[in-house]
Amino acid sequence: MDSPLIPEGVKRCSPKVFFLWTLPWLALLGWGGISAILCLIKGLNQTNMSNIFAFALWIVFDLAVIALGAGAFFTGFLTYIIGKKELKGIINAAVIIGFLCYTGALAMLGIDIGQPIRGWFIFWHANIHSMLVEVSFCITCYAMVLAIEFLPIILENRELGKIRGLRLFGHNLHEIMAVFAATGTFLSFFHQGSLGGMFGVMYGRPFAARGGFYIWPWTFFLFILSAIAAGPCFTILCTKLTEFLGRKKLVPDEAVQTLAKISAWLLSLYMVLKIADTLGWLNGIVPNAGLKFMDFYREGPYGAWLVAAEIIACGVLPAVILMVPRARKHEGWLIFACLLNCTGVVLNRFVFIIVTLAIPVMPFDRFWSYLPTWQEWGVGLAVVGYGFLVFSLAYRYLPVFPRETELNAAAE
Amino acid sequence: MEEKQGHGAHRFGMVIDLDKCTGCGTCMTACAAENNVSVRSDESDKERSITWMQLYKITNGKDFPHTEVSYFPRPCMHCEEDGHGGHHPTCVSVCVATATTVDFNTGIVSQIYTRCIGCRYCQAACPYHARYFNWWDAYFPREKGLERYLSPEVSPRMRGVVEKCTFCHHRYMRAKTRAYGEGRRELEEDEYIPACAEACPAQAITFGDLNNPRHKVSKLIKSPYAFRLLERLKTKPKVYYLSKKNWIRKLADNYLPGQFKPV
Numbered sequence: 120m121d122s123p124l125i126p127e128g129v130k131r132c133s134p135k136v137f138f139l140w141t142l143p144w145l146a147l148l149g150w151g152g153i154s155a156i157l158c159l160i161k162g163l164n165q166t167n168m169s170n171i172f173a174f175a176l177w178i179v180f181d182l183a184v185i186a187l188g189a190g191a192f193f194t195g196f197l198t199y200i201i202g203k204k205e206l207k208g209i210i211n212a213a214v215i216i217g218f219l220c221y222t223g224a225l226a227m228l229g230i231d232i233g234q235p236i237r238g239w240f241i242f243w244h245a246n247i248h249s250m251l252v253e254v255s256f257c258i259t260c261y262a263m264v265l266a267i268e269f270l271p272i273i274l275e276n277r278e279l280g281k282i283r284g285l286r287l288f289g290h291n292l293h294e295i296m297a298v299f300a301a302t303g304t305f306l307s308f309f310h311q312g313s314l315g316g317m318f319g320v321m322y323g324r325p326f327a328a329r330g331g332f333y334i335w336p337w338t339f340f341l342f343i344l345s346a347i348a349a350g351p352c353f354t355i356l357c358t359k360l361t362e363f364l365g366r367k368k369l370v371p372d373e374a375v376q377t378l379a380k381i382s383a384w385l386l387s388l389y390m391v392l393k394i395a396d397t398l399g400w401l402n403g404i405v406p407n408a409g410l411k412f413m414d415f416y417r418e419g420p421y422g423a424w425l426v427a428a429e430i431i432a433c434g435v436l437p438a439v440i441l442m443v444p445r446a447r448k449h450e451g452w453l454i455f456a457c458l459l460n461c462t463g464v465v466l467n468r469f470v471f472i473i474v475t476l477a478i479p480v481m482p483f484d485r486f487w488s489y490l491p492t493w494q495e496w497g498v499g500l501a502v503v504g505y506g507f508l509v510f511s512l513a514y515r516y517l518p519v520f521p522r523e524t525e526l527n528a529a530a531e
Numbered sequence: 532m533e534e535k536q537g538h539g540a541h542r543f544g545m546v547i548d549l550d551k552c553t554g555c556g557t558c559m560t561a562c563a564a565e566n567n568v569s570v571r572s573d574e575s576d577k578e579r580s581i582t583w584m585q586l587y588k589i590t591n592g593k594d595f596p597h598t599e600v601s602y603f604p605r606p607c608m609h610c611e612e613d614g615h616g617g618h619h620p621t622c623v624s625v626c627v628a629t630a631t632t633v634d635f636n637t638g639i640v641s642q643i644y645t646r647c648i649g650c651r652y653c654q655a656a657c658p659y660h661a662r663y664f665n666w667w668d669a670y671f672p673r674e675k676g677l678e679r680y681l682s683p684e685v686s687p688r689m690r691g692v693v694e695k696c697t698f699c700h701h702r703y704m705r706a707k708t709r710a711y712g713e714g715r716r717e718l719e720e721d722e723y724i725p726a727c728a729e730a731c732p733a734q735a736i737t738f739g740d741l742n743n744p745r746h747k748v749s750k751l752i753k754s755p756y757a758f759r760l761l762e763r764l765k766t767k768p769k770v771y772y773l774s775k776k777n778w779i780r781k782l783a784d785n786y787l788p789g790q791f792k793p794v
Contacts, residue, residue: 162690163649164666169578173651173664233649233664233691240628240648248619251627251652322614323621323658323764409763409785480658480761483589483603483782487578 124278124516128524130367131515144508151501154494155230163233165494169487174472176491177231180499182314182468184220185258186342187461189350190378191217191265192300192307197381199300208374208522211272212361213354215513216506218265223502225262230498250316257310264303268296275518308343315342318471325408326415327475329400337396338471344392348385349464351378352437352457359454361514367527369520372448379453383441386460390434397430418486421474429470433463542638543698544741544769545728546751547604549779551735554602559584561730562606564680565699567687569669581663583607583696584727591778601779604736606727607661607696608760608768609633609640621766622653622662631693638741638769639698647692654693658761659768662695698738699725720746741769755794758783 120134131137158165168175194213198206229235241255274280274289312335319329319336329336355378358370401412416423440446440456447453479486491499513519562568562584574580587603610620617624620640623631630647633640654662668690671677681687684701688694706723710716720739728736739746751757752771758780759768774780777793 162667163664164579168651169576169666170654170660170663171578173654231650233651233693234647234689237628237646237648240630240646244628244630244646246624246626246629248617248624249627249652251625251650255627317625317652320613320615320625321621321656323656323761323766325764328614406787407763409787409790411787414785476655480764480785481587481660482785483587484660 121516124276126275126277126516126518129518130527137511137515141508141511144504144511147500147504148508150497151499151504154497155501157494158230158498159235163231165492167489167492167495169489171487172473172476172489174476175489176495176499177227178472179465179469180502181224181227181231182472183465184224184502185314186311186346186349186464186468187353188217188220188224189307189311189346190352190354191220191268191350192261192303193347193350194354194378195268195296195300196304197377199297200304203377205371205373205377208520209354209358209370209378211517211519211521212358212370213351214265214268215272215510215519216354216357218262218269219506219509221258221262221265223505225258226505227498227502250313250320253313254310254317257306257313261303261306261310264299264306267292268299268303271296272513272517272519276516311343311346312339315339315471318475321475324475324478324480325404325410326478327471328404329396330403337392337399341389341393341396344385344389345464345467348382348389349460351382352441352460355379355382356454356457356461357510358520359450359457361510365514367523369523369526371522371526375453376447379441379447379457382457382460383438383447386434386438387442390430390438393434394430397426415474415478419477419488421470421477425466425470425474429463429466433459433466437463540636540742541740542742542769543703543723544609544638544739544748544752544771545606545698545725546737546748546757546771546773548735548737549601549603549772549774550776551733552602552604552731553733553735554586554588554600555732556586557730557732558604558727558736559586561726562696565682565685565726566697567671567681567685568694569665569667569671569687570677571667571670572672579664579666581665581694583661583663583694585660589779589782599776599778601774601776603772603783604727605659605661605760606698606725606770607640608659608766608770609638609696609698611638611767611769612765614764614766616765621656625652625656627652631695637700637703639700639703640695641697641700642693642695644686644688644692644694649691649693651693658764658766662693664693665690699727702726756780760784 125131190213194206194210197203198210229238232238241252245252271289271292274285280286315338316336318327319331319338322328329338331337355375362369437456437459440452559582566583568581585605587605589601589603591599613619613621613624619633623633627650628646628648630643631653651664654664665688669687671681703723706718710718724738728738737747737751739748741749743749754773756773756775757771759771760783763784781791
């Protein structure tokens, strides 16, 4: 039925199976839609956020998807600026994942602010001292850059490609993609950093506060590094999942191995710096505020296990696995390490957001707990549904994986 | 934005004598009534109710008969620095839309409700929990006649914005207007006092200009028993406390063993 739209020479499931596959994601989007409307009409009292948990599940989702979406700018940087030609086989997928992550995060932020209609005040009344201003400017601009990067892939659709004007436009965009890749790298670099900076400058919260270089707290650099270490792993995971579901090879091993190897080095460097940062914090900010390490981990479910889970299980361990060529080449180990790496970055963001706010700073203050409402889960999971749905549509109708035909020629 | 606080004409501050405070809560009530603080029919959700002036109950943690109890009234601290040497309170420097500002002529940290986008970054940055978000539409129960008590000098806040103690800034404006009308440029010490300080039956709250050596607050903060909340974070609050009890002073900040020095 939709075969004229499907790229030439590739095999896709029947429209009926595809429709059934989209149902759960449509359901998630519906759930998210109802939740979002409730929040917009009735207000943020629909959530379990409070004056204690001013940031909650949505900000965790935001920071998590933005960190995982870093694969887009970093793969773009490696492909177009550094000239790693082997990554051309995976760059389209990386760009689409990045686009989905960033637009999803932006949509979620639109609901998260108390006065969505005033969202433009961030740009109009910008406080240049605020890290969140830098985040907002860069994310908005970068979402536009990602849309521009996504556009030529859309224009490569078989039916759209038949229109001469669109085909030429898409082709010309391809030619100047290095410019956008460079712009994206610049923008993304700064907002990944300023997202970290947001927490590092909370000097009234010793758990998050960090020293740093000039105006940038150490978390600025650590967030960039952790995002570019985890982003490529998330791209690998998404392509592996697509390969598993589509039961065919889509990306040459060479591209995956290059990304995994680069990720290994970045993750190792990140781990060294993260451990140094943690030790520096433990011997500087913490005692200066009159606190001990265990003062932060004695209440609620947030024990010292979080540190071990983040640094050892989801940091050092995947770094070692990805660093060893034999382990990296074994698909099971590769996926395991990528999963751990991505979990680590999500855990890191969770700790900086939720644990920071949960720990009382005033000695006589009490510990408050927080559990999201179904509306909060709805909006958060809608981003997942949106991601699956749009990526599935792209995989079905666009030449996302340029080497697909060639890699599956023998089998067919 | 590079101006330093304290270089302006005034630096309004507060001294709360905790040994005088009885915990009656009049300061909270007076503050809420004065500033048109929205209420809810059910105020049991303390994580989401709005109390610009919040009263904390503290104890020395000892068993009967050695138990001692005190109360800790906590308005906005109107911090002078962000804790990292920056000359803005941490809530001001993080605000995306410049919706919270510090007036360098008074040292008062204010909130522009119509500009606040409700991102709540200021709440996350404030270690004193002095900032409150409007989770619901403003509500003043008509059947209880509460709307008749609304002050025309203070704008009520809409849903989705953050609000906080302003040291009753409208009272400052009112006092200044009156003084100007009388041909004066300077205010007397008792002409501008926030509602909480005025209402306190135990006279535990003293308010004045910390820059003026003749004001009572300037003398009180020189007491060896004066301290500030979370002083080690270097946010330099303009709200001071007084207590002769060591356990109370110790509870106002975090100390490693051996660091606290009793007076």
